[in-house]
Amino acid sequence: MPADLSGKVALITGVGRVGQIGHAVARGIGRAGARLLLADVNAVGLADRVKEFAGEGIGARASAGDLTQPEAARTAVAAARSHFGGLDIVVNVAGGLFSYGAFTEVSADALDRELAVNVKTAFFTCQAAIPALLARGEGGAIVNFASIAAIRSLMHMAAYSAAKSAVAGLTRALAREYRDAGIRVNAVAPATVRTADNVAQMDPKTPLVELDDVVNAILFLVSDEASAITGQVVPITGKAY
Numbered sequence: 001m002p003a004d005l006s007g008k009v010a011l012i013t014g015v016g017r018v019g020q021i022g023h024a025v026a027r028g029i030g031r032a033g034a035r036l037l038l039a040d041v042n043a044v045g046l047a048d049r050v051k052e053f054a055g056e057g058i059g060a061r062a063s064a065g066d067l068t069q070p071e072a073a074r075t076a077v078a079a080a081r082s083h084f085g086g087l088d089i090v091v092n093v094a095g096g097l098f099s100y101g102a103f104t105e106v107s108a109d110a111l112d113r114e115l116a117v118n119v120k121t122a123f124f125t126c127q128a129a130i131p132a133l134l135a136r137g138e139g140g141a142i143v144n145f146a147s148i149a150a151i152r153s154l155m156h157m158a159a160y161s162a163a164k165s166a167v168a169g170l171t172r173a174l175a176r177e178y179r180d181a182g183i184r185v186n187a188v189a190p191a192t193v194r195t196a197d198n199v200a201q202m203d204p205k206t207p208l209v210e211l212d213d214v215v216n217a218i219l220f221l222v223s224d225e226a227s228a229i230t231g232q233v234v235p236i237t238g239k240a241y
Contacts (some may be wrong), residue, residue, distance in 0.1 A: 141181025
């Protein structure tokens with residue numbers, strides 16, 4: 001059965017660019033009936049996404065800011081409550097791979113960037129969102145973005161693997177802490193996804209995970225059908241592994 005998210009309000013981060021994971025996730029959740037609060041550092045891209053989704057009949061608002069800073073996350077959550085009256089779902093897509101190479105060559109700045117963009121964005125967004133989910137009084141669902149790099153060893157990706165492993169740990173910790181409040185916290189751990197950037201940069205023979213498969217997994221995890229699932233890090237590998 002397709003997920004029915006009618007009446008739900010979803011905060012989705014990392015939605016500023018066309019053809020990337022956040023774009024596909026936001027569209028999928030919107031098409032399932034949820035109203036969207038889109039958050040990203042890219043204000044122009046966010047404005048374009050709001051217009052695009054409005055053309056599809058999807059209600060969406062935007063909050064632009066640097067989610068590595070707690071104030072931007074608080075502002076996004078406040079916008080969801082102001083525009084839509086509350087918050088039910090959070091999907092932390094914001095992140096990325098910025099350092100690739102030998103472990104001994106990873107700079108302190110590169111490590112800081114990986115941790116900031118992948119860990120801080122998820123941490124601060126969850127920290128801002130959980131009081132809003134609690135205020136709703138009906139629990140809620142959070143999905144974070146880990147990576148297959150947090151589960152299986154990959155060459156030349158030590159900083160990224162460390163960051164995504166931290167996201168997986170955060171997911172499990174929050175699932176335990178808020179279990180009795182009915183807030184479910186899970187993560188997806190995709191292999192390399194068929195995004196516009198990856199298609200442009202990678203060997204055409206590289207096996208890729210399809211965007212629809214990532215979206216479908218998230219739709220399941222935020223739906224009532226997954227009401228008994230929390231604290232899980234779900235690999236999405238397709239034919240990549």
